[in-house]
Amino acid sequence: MSKTIAQIQLGDTAEFSKTITEYDVYAYAGVSGDFNPAHINAVEAEKGMFKERIAHGMLSAGLISAVLGNQLPGPGTIYMGQELKFLRPVKFGDTITAKVEVIERIEEKNRLILRTYCTNQNGDIVIDGKATVMPPK
Template sequence: MGHTYEEIKIGDKASFEKTVTETDIYLYAGITGDLNPAHINQRVAENSMFKGRIAHGMLSAGFISAVLGMHLPGPGTIYLSQELKFMAPVFIGDTIRAEAEVIEKMEKGRIRLKTACYNQEGKTVLDGFAVVLAPKNR
């Protein structure tokens, strides 16, 4: 599984999909220390602009890491940079599809990808670009 720099073509795509659970949010909060009430306190979150708890934005960004590290390019990939724009909230129960598309093959084995996450309704919740160092061999 996975692709070397030589095998990768502009336009190649891969994705990963996951339904966000309450457990995911609590585990992420515990691991990172981000205990913002918007994520973990229903009563406080109900009075927010979102009217309920939302997932950490970086949780969705982590799904992009899953695409890059497991599918395109895949195992052996080194993540170099990521630009992110958070477009919409992710709620408990939302199914998020993270996608990456190769848009440029750069020098020294680097690949630039368009990255995005969409909810089950097709709404963009995260948009951005990544640069990775693709594996030289499998």
């Protein structure tokens, strides 16, 4: 269920977790057109800095969108902007938890600023950022 800005308070949080599979990476490559060998070619990826294939950074970042559009604020939310820092690679089999926290309310413009970040199963932050959204009225 969606929340209006009047129902949302500073410090409100929500999260979503997903284990990243080989299928997810190949499906994302097909949808996005990003066939970087670091993601889809094991032989080439072994030559790279991570020595194995890694998931697309934007695949994990997409989990943030899932939280915003499904939970906080929820359906009808307009995603207006996102800052991201990719801090660690996401490997096949990692369980990524996307978390959002309301850090600013701009009621007169119906805007929220949220800290957005993703952690792996070890609690390491793999993505850190900040989003601007317009919750439904």
